[in-house]
Amino acid sequence: MNVALFITCYNDTLFPSTGKAVVQVLERLGHTVTFPAGQTCCGQMHWNTGYQIEALPLLPRFVAQFEHAEAVVVPSSSCVAMMRDHYPMMAERIAAEGEDKTLPERVAKLLPRIWEFSEFLTKKLGITDVGAYYPHRVTYHASCHGLRGLGLGDGPLSLLKSVRGLELVEISNLEQCCGFGGTFAIKNAEVSSAMLAEKTQAVLNTGAEQCTACDNSCLMHIEGALHRQRTGVGTKHIAEILAHTEADAAAEANNPVEVTV
Amino acid sequence: MSRVPLDPRTAPSFQTAAKVLLGDAQLRKNVRHATDVIQNKRRRLVEEKHDWQQMRESGRQIRAHALQHLDIYLAEFERNFTAAGGHIHWARDAAEAQRIVIDLVKQTGTSEVIKIKSMTTEEIQLNNALEAAGVHAFETDLAELIIQLGEDQPSHIVVPALHKNRSQVREIFRKKMNLPNLGETPQDLAEAARQFLREKFLRVPVAISGANFLIAETGGVCIVESEGNGRMCLTLPETLISVVGIEKVLPSWQDLEPLIQLLPRSATGERMNPYNSLWTGVHPGDGPTNMHIVLLDNGRTDVLADHEGRQTLQCIRCGACQNACPVYRQTGGHAYGSVYAGPIGAILTPQLMHMEHSQSLPYASSLCGACYEVCPVKINIPEVLIHLRNKVVEQNGWYAPESLAMKAVAQAFLSEKRFRAAQRLGRIAESPLVKKRKQNKLQVLGQEEAQTPGWIGWLPGLLGGWTDTRDLQAMPKETFRDWWEKRNEKGSNRT
Ligand code: SF4
Numbered sequence: 002m003n004v005a006l007f008i009t010c011y012n013d014t015l016f017p018s019t020g021k022a023v024v025q026v027l028e029r030l031g032h033t034v035t036f037p038a039g040q041t042c043c044g045q046m047h048w049n050t051g052y053q054i055e056a057l058p059l060l061p062r063f064v065a066q067f068e069h070a071e072a073v074v075v076p077s078s079s080c081v082a083m084m085r086d087h088y089p090m091m092a093e094r095i096a097a098e099g100e101d102k103t104l105p106e107r108v109a110k111l112l113p114r115i116w117e118f119s120e121f122l123t124k125k126l127g128i129t130d131v132g133a134y135y136p137h138r139v140t141y142h143a144s145c146h147g148l149r150g151l152g153l154g155d156g157p158l159s160l161l162k163s164v165r166g167l168e169l170v171e172i173s174n175l176e177q178c179c180g181f182g183g184t185f186a187i188k189n190a191e192v193s194s195a196m197l198a199e200k201t202q203a204v205l206n207t208g209a210e211q212c213t214a215c216d217n218s219c220l221m222h223i224e225g226a227l228h229r230q231r232t233g234v235g236t237k238h239i240a241e242i243l244a245h246t247e248a249d250a251a252a253e254a255n256n257p258v259e260v261t262v
Numbered sequence: 263m264s265r266v267p268l269d270p271r272t273a274p275s276f277q278t279a280a281k282v283l284l285g286d287a288q289l290r291k292n293v294r295h296a297t298d299v300i301q302n303k304r305r306r307l308v309e310e311k312h313d314w315q316q317m318r319e320s321g322r323q324i325r326a327h328a329l330q331h332l333d334i335y336l337a338e339f340e341r342n343f344t345a346a347g348g349h350i351h352w353a354r355d356a357a358e359a360q361r362i363v364i365d366l367v368k369q370t371g372t373s374e375v376i377k378i379k380s381m382t383t384e385e386i387q388l389n390n391a392l393e394a395a396g397v398h399a400f401e402t403d404l405a406e407l408i409i410q411l412g413e414d415q416p417s418h419i420v421v422p423a424l425h426k427n428r429s430q431v432r433e434i435f436r437k438k439m440n441l442p443n444l445g446e447t448p449q450d451l452a453e454a455a456r457q458f459l460r461e462k463f464l465r466v467p468v469a470i471s472g473a474n475f476l477i478a479e480t481g482g483v484c485i486v487e488s489e490g491n492g493r494m495c496l497t498l499p500e501t502l503i504s505v506v507g508i509e510k511v512l513p514s515w516q517d518l519e520p521l522i523q524l525l526p527r528s529a530t531g532e533r534m535n536p537y538n539s540l541w542t543g544v545h546p547g548d549g550p551t552n553m554h555i556v557l558l559d560n561g562r563t564d565v566l567a568d569h570e571g572r573q574t575l576q577c578i579r580c581g582a583c584q585n586a587c588p589v590y591r592q593t594g595g596h597a598y599g600s601v602y603a604g605p606i607g608a609i610l611t612p613q614l615m616h617m618e619h620s621q622s623l624p625y626a627s628s629l630c631g632a633c634y635e636v637c638p639v640k641i642n643i644p645e646v647l648i649h650l651r652n653k654v655v656e657q658n659g660w661y662a663p664e665s666l667a668m669k670a671v672a673q674a675f676l677s678e679k680r681f682r683a684a685q686r687l688g689r690i691a692e693s694p695l696v697k698k699r700k701q702n703k704l705q706v707l708g709q710e711e712a713q714t715p716g717w718i719g720w721l722p723g724l725l726g727g728w729t730d731t732r733d734l735q736a737m738p739k740e741t742f743r744d745w746w747e748k749r750n751e752k753g754s755n756r757t
Contacts, residue, residue: 014741016738145630188277
């Protein structure tokens with residue numbers, strides 16, 4: 002399959018390793034990955050913070066970049082939820098303002114071909130074993146947009162369960178938000194921190210070495226506290242765990258990964 | 263016994279109030295415990311209903327339809343309620359509603375009224391207005407009684423004293439009911455309340471209530487409750503005055519069918535409310551002989567006129583969104599500065615205030631969607647929050663610092679070249695703040711390049727909210743697109 006990768010603005014800037022891992026997994030499974038160079042941002046940050054006018058022009062830009070793709074894969078549930086929840090209405094609005102009458106139809110055609118990364122594997126390709134090896138104790142954080150926005154359900158868990166060597170431990174407050182919420186983490190930093198404290202406590206209670214998720218935004222938040230408290234527990238996007246193989250493990254054994262201080 | 267009511271016009275911002283409340287360990291423990299208990303009960307009862315999602319959808323459709331044709335159904339209700347012997351009064355705002363109620367009470371010649379728990383009368387601060395007019399109101403709902411005696415404020419729309427635990431309640435009763443030897447079992451407390459209230463039920467001739475639903479087709483009124491104290495107020499006094507928001511009307515009797523199932527399961531985790539009172543008009547020898555309904559607008563017509571905000575009025579006040587909300591869970595209800603706390607308050611209060619107050623409320627949410635998931639009438643609360651955020655941004659003007667920054671970022675997203683420049687600029691700007699890892703690198707590990715790009719422990723200005731409790735990973739040297747380009751230049755050299 003020909004897969005166009007929408008990396009998302011923050012993964013591009015802050016988490017390139019996730020993008021590399023997505024490419025690695027998809028190519029290992031025999032797919033061809035392309036990267037439309039003009040891509041930037043889906044508009045979520047502006048839309049959710051109340052800047053609709055600023056978010057609107059990003060829609061035609063996104064559509065132009067991706068409408069010819071066979072499938073679009075996005076390693077971020079919140080961005081996919083943004084597109085599914087709001088793009089149709091945004092397109093209608095742009096059309097109503099007389100700017101581009103074709104947009105609603107083009108969006109309607111494109112949306113069914115847009116997949117969150119784990120969803121692409123489990124729902125579109127119908128596979129759970131991607132040949133990964135990751136000999137660590139891991140817990141899974143169901144991000145709100147993955148859980149409620151996209152209804153990912155057990156999909157990501159079934160992928161993790163098929164990873165050889167991986168010990169999956171369930172977190173107690175799976176359905177509870179970690180308190181990130183984009184600009185919420187800054188505008189309501191105190192409440193956000195209180196929510197995060199409950200979440201990190203639950204992560205630590207699992208005894209996991211790594212907390213994984215389908216969203217680096219939540220992980221950046223959770224890891225921010227785990228690192229501040231020097232817990233030694235880290236976070237990793239699910240793609241990076243699924244990309245990991247026995248060869249990687251062997252390489253790491255010869256060349257140990259550095260300790261973060 | 264008058265108290266300072268929660269008033270959005272004078273309340274501090276959500277952030278400010280939340281900061282204080284987060285320091286109250288007892289309150290947070292009480293709120294966490296109570297919401298966990300109710301949520302678990304609700305979950306069990308929702309899971310046993312296989313048609314729950316269909317029922318939610320019919321609940322939504324009934325409420326949306328009623329609002330769509332509110333003018334017709336309100337007029338129909340007025341006709342039928344009047345024909346059945348009741349009197350209708352229309353109140354544009356809180357002041358007018360207060361005046362109407364005070365006049366009606368005064369006409370009866372009493373200086374005391376008993377009250378059924380009603381958030382609508384809390385909204386219009388009726389108790390204080392009555393007190394000022396020389397009329398004392400006795401709350402008869404156990405939780406409202408606790409709030410009233412404790413000179414406190416409601417923090418939840420279904421369980422107003424949810425932030426108090428049993429021993430705190432006992433202290434209030436001991437002091438205010440003058441019962442120095444009061445025990446601490448739930449039975450002791452219930453008995454004390456019973457003794458305190460019974461005498462008032464038998465003596466006071468006027469009751470004031472809200473209503474859960476009005477039925478246009480019959481002119482009927484519906485109140486559901488758990489304790490039976492409401493039933494006392496509805497049957498013993500001669501005069502009943504109900505203050506009801508205009509949005510509470512349902513077209514037909516049959517519409518109650520899904521709603522009266524959705525409400526108790528969502529609100530208290532019960533299959534059915536213990537007391538469901540439904541009455542139509544005046545019947546000699548049976549209940550009040552003098553019945554008034556004050557139909558309250560108080561901003562609702564404006565909410566109705568707003569296409570995107572309108573669904574807020576579908577609310578049946580079950581409080582499920584409050585119990586499910588991870589923000590409410592931390593702060594409790596008082597942080598919202600209004601009797602309507604939690605997610606429903608975050609969307610309802612600013613709208614009822616015509617967006618002139620409570621502008622911090624639309625941001626008091628991480629948009630996690632838990633409220634939408636549990637709402638029995640499918641109000642898309644996150645969508646309405648975002649809609650209201652737009653209004654706040656508009657109000658703040660383009661020259662607000664946040665607006666300028668957001669506009670600059672949006673500009674960068676419109677061109678790949680500008681976006682790349684912004685990424686480079688970001689890396690330069692953050693570099694003085696990054697704790698360099700290289701110096702800390704342990705020699706024994708012998709790696710050439712750091713694999714992770716170091717950490718930021720302090721950020722300036724508003725961004726400092728993040729680093730107060732969290733570190734931030736610095737930007738890696740190479741963006742994904744840089745890597746992709748290099749990789750394609752190298753051609754066959756694939757990872
Ligand atoms: S918004 Fe929905 S969940 Fe919240 S109180 Fe109203 S009906 Fe209940």
